[in-house]
Amino acid sequence: MRRRVAIIGAGMTLFRRRMLETGKELSFEAAKMALDAAGLTLKDIESVVEGSAPDAFDGIHMKGEYLIDGSGGIGKPYQRVYVGGGTGVFTPVAGWWNVASGLYDTCLCVAEEKMSPLHPHPQYAFWSIFDQILERPLGTTLLWIFSLEMRRYMHKYGIKEEEIAEVAVKNKGNAVDHPCAQLGAKITVDDVMRSEPICSPVKRLDVSPPSDGAAAVILASEKVAKKLTDQPVWLDGVGWTLDSTHWTNRDLAYPEYVEKAAKMAYKMAGIKNPRKEIDIAEPYDPFDYKELHHLEGLQLAGKGEAPKLAIEGVSQRDGDMPVCPSGGLLGVGNPIAAAGMMKVCECFWQLRGEAGKRQVKKDAHTAVAQAWGDLMQVGTVTVMRS
Amino acid sequence: MRELSQKITSYPGHEITPEDLKASKYLEIIQKVEPKYSWAAGVAISRFLNELKEGRLIGRKCDQCERILVPPRMYCERCYRPTDSWVYVKDTGTVNTYSISHVGTDARRLKSPLLVAVVEIDEASPGMGILHTLSEVEPSRVTIGMKVQAVWKPAEERQGAITDIRYFKPFEGV
Numbered sequence: 001m002r003r004r005v006a007i008i009g010a011g012m013t014l015f016r017r018r019m020l021e022t023g024k025e026l027s028f029e030a031a032k033m034a035l036d037a038a039g040l041t042l043k044d045i046e047s048v049v050e051g052s053a054p055d056a057f058d059g060i061h062m063k064g065e066y067l068i069d070g071s072g073g074i075g076k077p078y079q080r081v082y083v084g085g086g087t088g089v090f091t092p093v094a095g096w097w098n099v100a101s102g103l104y105d106t107c108l109c110v111a112e113e114k115m116s117p118l119h120p121h122p123q124y125a126f127w128s129i130f131d132q133i134l135e136r137p138l139g140t141t142l143l144w145i146f147s148l149e150m151r152r153y154m155h156k157y158g159i160k161e162e163e164i165a166e167v168a169v170k171n172k173g174n175a176v177d178h179p180c181a182q183l184g185a186k187i188t189v190d191d192v193m194r195s196e197p198i199c200s201p202v203k204r205l206d207v208s209p210p211s212d213g214a215a216a217v218i219l220a221s222e223k224v225a226k227k228l229t230d231q232p233v234w235l236d237g238v239g240w241t242l243d244s245t246h247w248t249n250r251d252l253a254y255p256e257y258v259e260k261a262a263k264m265a266y267k268m269a270g271i272k273n274p275r276k277e278i279d280i281a282e283p284y285d286p287f288d289y290k291e292l293h294h295l296e297g298l299q300l301a302g303k304g305e306a307p308k309l310a311i312e313g314v315s316q317r318d319g320d321m322p323v324c325p326s327g328g329l330l331g332v333g334n335p336i337a338a339a340g341m342m343k344v345c346e347c348f349w350q351l352r353g354e355a356g357k358r359q360v361k362k363d364a365h366t367a368v369a370q371a372w373g374d375l376m377q378v379g380t381v382t383v384m385r386s
Numbered sequence: 387m388r389e390l391s392q393k394i395t396s397y398p399g400h401e402i403t404p405e406d407l408k409a410s411k412y413l414e415i416i417q418k419v420e421p422k423y424s425w426a427a428g429v430a431i432s433r434f435l436n437e438l439k440e441g442r443l444i445g446r447k448c449d450q451c452e453r454i455l456v457p458p459r460m461y462c463e464r465c466y467r468p469t470d471s472w473v474y475v476k477d478t479g480t481v482n483t484y485s486i487s488h489v490g491t492d493a494r495r496l497k498s499p500l501l502v503a504v505v506e507i508d509e510a511s512p513g514m515g516i517l518h519t520l521s522e523v524e525p526s527r528v529t530i531g532m533k534v535q536a537v538w539k540p541a542e543e544r545q546g547a548i549t550d551i552r553y554f555k556p557f558e559g560v
Contacts, residue, residue: 012390020412021399029398037393059419119416133427133435133518133546134457140492144502144517147485152504155483155530179390179397181410198500200486200525213399244463248504248515252483298548304480349391356389 005099006225006232007092007384009038010223010345012215015182015333016174018116018132020210026071026214027112030338032070033302034108034216039228044227045218046104048073051091051111052078053373055334056125057118071110083242083374084129085286087094087111088215089380090342093238095219096382111341112214122210123289129375131245143207147199149252154201157304158386161201165192166310168289171324174317175331175346177357180212180342182333192288205207208286211333215341217348235352237383245375258372258379265290266299268382274299278383279364280350282322284372285328294370295323297379318361325350325360340371344382351386356374390406422490430458431529433472435546441538445510448471456510477510477536478557482506486525501525505534518548533557 011033013026021029022265027050035041050071055063064080071078081087081094083105088111095109117120124293126142154161166189175184187205195204225232239261243250271277283294292306301309307313315323326332326346330340347367349355370381390397396480401410427435430446434457437444445454446469448462453472455462462469490496501520506513520528530550534554544550 010391011394012397014397014401016399016401018402018407019399020402026399033394033398037391059417121493124487124491126492132423132425134433136517137547137549138502138517139500139515141487141489141491141493143489143493144485144487147487148483148504151530152483180399187436197486197489198489202485202487213459246457246463248482248517249513251513252504277465351418354391356392358490 002100002130004222005218005235006216008229009034009218010348011253013213014180015211015213023112023114027277029071030216031110032213032217042072045106046110047077047098047104047107048093049109049336051087053087054125073118076275079171083378086329086371087337089371096238099219099221107219107223110216113335115210115336116212136221140370143199144214146149146287147202150253152283152328165189166288167291169328170310171328175327177363178327178332180326184331184363206288208329208334211335213335213338215338215345231352233348234385235264236385239264239381243377247376255297261379262298264384265381278366278368280367281323285330322360347384432459434458438550439544439546443475443477445473445475447471453511455516456507479505479507481532484528519553521553
């Protein structure tokens with residue numbers, strides 16, 4: 001029998017382009033903050049899950065093992081999970097297995113990323129995720145894949161670059177109120193449109209920055225959670241699916257793998273009409289169009305209709321369904337695995353009404369966090385309730 | 387006041403700014419890691435590469451879902467069974483999507499922008515695209531749905547690599 005799982009604490013470090021702390025030290029800081037918030041010490045933790053994305057950023061092989069002492073995993077059942085950019089939301093999904101299965105009553109979930117070690121630029125690591133025989137010889141960069149997908153999405157539904165830019169404006173604006181944010185700023189659609197073209201149609205301000213940082217949550221069984229807090233946030237649905245690495249054989253206008261992951265999580269949480277039942281969404285937004293793509297995959301907007309949400313105010317922080325009230329990857333920053341976990345942390349703080357200046361206007365009870373990654377092929381989803 | 391949570395008032399971490407680096411405020415430990423690999427191309431892709439050397443494109447057919455798969459694979463990932471036969475396909479196709487890249491692999495600016503595209507290959511199943519580059523066309527004239535054809539290296543220069551196709555250019559045939 002599946003047990004109900006709660007989030008009882010959350011923590012994160014600053015997100016910055018380059019941090020003095022090592023990955024271990026970042027993991028420790030985020031985990032310690034989450035433990036303190038839950039009123040626990042490491043002795044109370046029965047299992048530990050660490051999420052971290054490509055080893056190539058750090059140049060450290062067996063990164064999970066390297067990070068173990070900073071993550072509090074020594075001498076405990078410890079797992080490192082990895083599904084590229086989807087890792088941050090996959091980390092609490094794996095933590096959920098630990099607790100829902102009945103194996104453990106408490107699980108510490110930490111997600112960490114140091115992108116800064118790789119020179120001259122972290123982007124270089126992404127070259128090696130492409131097919132080594134048929135794609136790398138063409139001189140690939142990950143930006144190609146985003147620009148190709150963005151163009152296909154715009155073409156299929158007749159969406160303009162200006163409409164997509166509204167997402168960058170909203171998220172960077174929201175991040176101004178986030179104390180850990182790297183790129184919070186009040187900008188305009190015009191600023192985005194006039195920013196330097198990188199891979200047309202992708203421009204500088206359509207993109208999230210490379211970052212260092214960590215974030216963590218504490219999961220507990222219902223029995224333990226109710227003893228420790230009056231305000232548990234229930235992790236009521238989890239979902240994940242992966243598509244093939246044959247990304248050039250895929251429909252680039254719609255993320256079907258996100259739809260499948262979302263439907264799995266919604267079914268588990270008993271959500272029948274996502275658009276009506278979900279109060280806050282934190283979809284993965286490494287690029288502004290990706291927020292729109294993912295809102296459609298999450299069934300929170302019809303196909304090709306997501307751009308209307310920001311323009312009509314629905315997805316603004318004071319709107320009917322705030323999207324990325326944290327400021328998202330575009331504003332808070334994108335330390336890959338930590339960025340997805342930051343979204344789970346934001347849902348936790350929002351659902352407890354603790355988010356201060358970032359607190360959404362509406363009375364929120366249900367939130368969804370989603371991440372995406374690998375070679376355009378994974379969707380990871382969590383549904384949370386207060 | 388900006389806060390993570392009303393219960394949290396300090397935020398851990400120390401940023402290293404570019405100025406800090408310039409002023410040597412922090413130590414840097416630099417190592418170069420240069421692994422070298424020799425990959426087996428596999429059963430399906432070895433044949434595909436050998437056909438490229440001959441100036442031809444080839445796919446594999448799955449008799450169950452009737453898809454012609456490009457790039458070819460020896461198993462159908464959907465039906466999860468071995469594919470059945472080799473099928474030559476044309477070296478022409480349709481632009482599914484394209485981008486004008488101003489940056490290279492390590493994110494440095496390119497001297498001149500590169501046109502990249504997903505090209506859906508004619509006679510393969512719908513949606514079967516490959517990644518390649520476009521040339522002999524002004525970036526502003528490229529459109530989704532445009533017909534293109536492969537421009538091959540001369541036979542003596544081909545070596546069984548995806549770059550045996552130099553690029554795709556607008557289709558001039560009928």
